[in-house]
Amino acid sequence: MAKKSSFGTGGGLPPRRPGGMGTRHARFGPVAKPQNAGKTLGRLWTYLRPGSRYLFLVFMLVCLAGAFSLAGPFLIGKAIDDYIIPGDFPGLLRISLLMAAAYGLGALATWLQNYVMIGLAQDTIRDIRRDLFEKLQTLPVSFFDERTHGDLMSRLTNDVDNLNHTLSHSIQQLFSSGIMLVGSLIIMIWLSPVLAFLTVLVVPLMMMTTAAIAKRTRVFFSNQQKALGAINGYIEETISGQKVVQVFGREERNMAEFKEYNDTLRQAGTKAQVFSGFVMPLMHVFNNLSFAIVAGVGGWLAIHQVITVGIIASFINYSKQFTRPVNEIANQFNLVQSAIAGAERVFAVMDEKPEGANETYERKPLSQVSGHVEFKDV
Template structure:
């Protein structure tokens, strides 16, 4: 199963549970500092905007942080007003009671105790009246509410600006990274792609770069906000009460213990979950692509059973992973609640001592709530950054791959190429010390057809790869019209060639677009003319939309033979000097094979052609047949000459009609 199909966000991949990414396994980079420094270098062109993001994040967070402190003042004022009302009511009642006593007994007014009590009551009433008249100051509270509304609006505005600018910074940075990767891929030699699966390369180009993009867009600003929030909240809590701040900080080890305890136990289940997701995706892909074969051999039940088995294992590991990571938040809420209780008790005591107001206690509870969340977020983001740097490292590994040998500075141009090809003493090996082609010499004249035959792994395709400079030769030289191909720019060299391969390549688009791919700026008439020459025009016109028929992703809405005719039409339109043909008639019916053979004959007419032959009956008329085995040309000549030698070629030829005879195979 290729990586890109089973991959996910590298640092998380957990899904479910608010603490999932914190509890899940983290992919780490081999060289964290070096890779991070290199990744940050991509941010340099955007540094002014990034500094603005940093400033706006700080402003947004600060305006948000001061809110609880200011709202505490409103609560304190409200509390004081309510308490004043209650106090005034109680004093008035006491005054009424004293007045009633005096009215009942005028002599009591001379009592020192009554006089002192009445004086205290009047003094209390006077004090309350001087303070706020026994009323709640709604005007003050209204100002506080408006101030809070303004603060939160400003905070939101700066938060929006921060995200808006960061979106541009992230996308521009990733745009440049993608551009570098795309340009790098175009400069890499064929051996790079041969040594890696398509899935691995696509995973680096898509998943890893998307991971970097998401982190830059979301996690980086969140990290800034979280750090500023932690610092700001600590400062605000200290302004309220250093003692209560100490109480909150002392609960931090409990958070760490809870998280570490759960993360340790959930890690193995998350790893198992990812493994089973990969297995399930691989199985589903296999079953989907091969569903016809499965049905033909009656293995539907086995397929379903295997799916059920993998799905059960995924369920068990996934359930355990999500459950264990899911209990983190309830446990952390429990720790938070313990902290709230202690804050309330200590805060209440300090309030009775007059060392803190009710509003400050309320503000402090809000701050203690705000304090833990950014710590958890910072821990999550630290994991995500680890995974992001690991993704960046994989991308940079691709960017550091050895490129093709640069084109010669004084490159030569063959204005009117004829197609005369010469191999002189060519040596080549994929791996040092393991030669594949040794001392190869071929002289190909203009318009000749050169057939290359031999068993699988003989080096037939390698010969073509060397001719087009997909690989560099170790010794000797290859010339076209007397010019060493190393002295010709690769683009110019490859423009001389047309290719029709066994594995047809058609893209998602119209038939017209697929044929026109052979030559830039080709007209519709030229495309149709090429289709006629390839014997493809008739079947195209029978399709519902003709040349405007859209081929699906795998071009499965036309037959294999029809695909081959379209690729031949594309090659005819390109009008190359040299043709490379990998016969592809083994999977088509006899009638279509005749059309393909005719089309290929028309394509090879008056052109130098290299034909990788599978059916030897199709290359009898070739001017030269090269018989290859284990990278060497062991026989060379025309069809009749090779049969007369009664060697390896004769065995190959006869094996296609009377059964294989490998007695003469070169070992």
């Protein structure tokens, strides 16, 4: 009997019956080990490490773009207090040109960081595809006999593509979010410690909400990927063996089994998308709450001449820049969860033992091959 694998397709899938299409799917079961995001990210870093200098360049470009973005709200507040209220039009024109230059340079830095990061991501995915394909060439025939072709194709295509999309966009997004969080907080404390304290009060609610949803949806996204691999495998085997299906009159039975696979994928996808879909509406609620607090308290402070109108305008923009990174992380959450689940499925193939790994004898090359094969007493 072949050994059990860490491959799985999740619960609720119909068993494969002997005859006709084979029994490959019957060997699929629950994942043997719990998902380990830390281990998976560590293995991904081994592929990213050769391009660490490009990661550093991306980080520097993110810092530059963040600095220009942080300068914008400050210049807006200064324009209101020093030029709009006093009616200084030439001064307003000068600071407007300065703001335009800051935002333009920030956009250029953002484009450059995307360009560099996409190139690094493509190189990383190329290496992962190469290693995965080379690994498949070393695996025994029993490995392919025990698993559906569609599931393996799903790992080579869907899972790797999800990982590619996440690497291309999410790493610099995390860098940028961290810089904007820290930078906005420092400037808000400098402008008004009271308003900064009120703004920060909302952030723990946002983080706890995101973490609670993340804990639930990661399992659902993993089940969705497994169900997708299972249905791809069933479709591939049914199409390739359509003549056998028709000869044995299995059309109705196959349609019933496909309905079960399809319903399993629908249920897994619905749970994953519904639970993760709670994130952005809740983030908007917290953002509006923060805006209302800043506007109300800031207006009261301005009436009592504790702060100026320009500071309120700057602070509102900084409060948005402070909460926006949390929103962006939440927006990237679906991709990150799907990519981690897909990477685990890819590395599960790479961890399989190659053919001959358990052999204790030494293989010797043939010294001379004549190409003549003779059967005796067969």
